[in-house]
Amino acid sequence: TYDFTGQVALVTGAASGMGLATARAFAHAGAAVVLADLDRRAAEAAAESLTGDGHQALGVGCDVADEDQAAAMVERAVQTFGRLDMAFNNAGIQVPPADAAEERAEDFDRVNAVNLRGIWTCQKHELRQMRAQGSGAIVNCSSLGGLVGLPERAAYHASKHGVIGLTRSAAVEYAARGIRINAVCPGTIDTPMVAGMLEGQAEAMAEIMKQQPIGRLGTADEIANAVLWLCSPAATFVIGVALPVDGGFTAH
Numbered sequence: 001t002y003d004f005t006g007q008v009a010l011v012t013g014a015a016s017g018m019g020l021a022t023a024r025a026f027a028h029a030g031a032a033v034v035l036a037d038l039d040r041r042a043a044e045a046a047a048e049s050l051t052g053d054g055h056q057a058l059g060v061g062c063d064v065a066d067e068d069q070a071a072a073m074v075e076r077a078v079q080t081f082g083r084l085d086m087a088f089n090n091a092g093i094q095v096p097p098a099d100a101a102e103e104r105a106e107d108f109d110r111v112n113a114v115n116l117r118g119i120w121t122c123q124k125h126e127l128r129q130m131r132a133q134g135s136g137a138i139v140n141c142s143s144l145g146g147l148v149g150l151p152e153r154a155a156y157h158a159s160k161h162g163v164i165g166l167t168r169s170a171a172v173e174y175a176a177r178g179i180r181i182n183a184v185c186p187g188t189i190d191t192p193m194v195a196g197m198l199e200g201q202a203e204a205m206a207e208i209m210k211q212q213p214i215g216r217l218g219t220a221d222e223i224a225n226a227v228l229w230l231c232s233p234a235a236t237f238v239i240g241v242a243l244p245v246d247g248g249f250t251a252h
């Protein structure tokens with residue numbers, strides 16, 4: 001465990017899945033946490049549950065695909081807690097799998113507006129605050145789909161490959177200015193997103209299991225552990241990496 005007492009963490013997509021697990025982990029490590037989500041009520045409820053346990057937390061409604069809302073989210077974090085030390089840009093969506101010759105332009109635009117432009121936008125506004133402080137750590141959420149290609153996922157994989165590009169570019173740019181930027185590439189993780197996709201699809205689940213060397217899905221807490229490590233003083237020389245946390249998926 002790490003000691004983030006006195007530090008401020010921002011997590012997007014914090015009302016569910018790995019965002020929620022990471023927000024909780026930051027709070028348990030002593031950080032004040034801003035939980036941002038499209039679902040404002042759920043973000044506020046998650047923040048209230050943390051404050052009820054004695055942590056510092058704020059729930060904020062934010063659509064990361066809207067630059068004004070992303071800027072306001074960062075501003076609110078700084079107004080409330082005075083600074084911004086760590087950010088996990090995690091909010092993301094899936095679109096239905098489709099033949100690459102049939103994918104719909106509206107699905108491509110939607111998934112890239114949230115997963116790619118949303119992370120680019122959040123990173124941009126977080127960097128303005130961290131640049132002024134001269135310190136900070138950002139972790140962007142990519143995917144195993146940012147490292148390899150699976151069939152019928154061209155639009156989603158485009159967004160996740162893009163996240164690695166914007167991470168590496170900004171990481172190199174800000175490395176000497178005290179700000180570390182990395183990406184995490186989760187494998188298949190047991191969250192509401194995956195449960196929704198695989199509901200009633202035993203065959204698809206069996207297929208995924210075959211590709212997981214570890215023989216099980218990952219947990220949201222296993223992603224939170226990686227994000228906290230990337231933000232921690234244990235990772236001060238780690239810059240611009242796309243870290244697979246995938247039970248061996250991309251290794252085989």
Ligand code: NAD
Nearest residue numbers: 013015016017018038063064091092143186188189191193
């Ligand atoms: P999830 O659906 O459980 O949670 C995602 C959260 O993001 C939800 O609370 C949702 O309301 C929020 N969100 C969606 N659109 C938003 C927007 N425009 N603005 C703000 N918040 C928004 O999903 P999860 O499985 O925890 O996924 C989190 C991230 O991890 C996503 O970027 C996803 O692509 C990525 N990922 C997931 C897996 C997996 O197997 N679950 C694997 C690789 C990558």
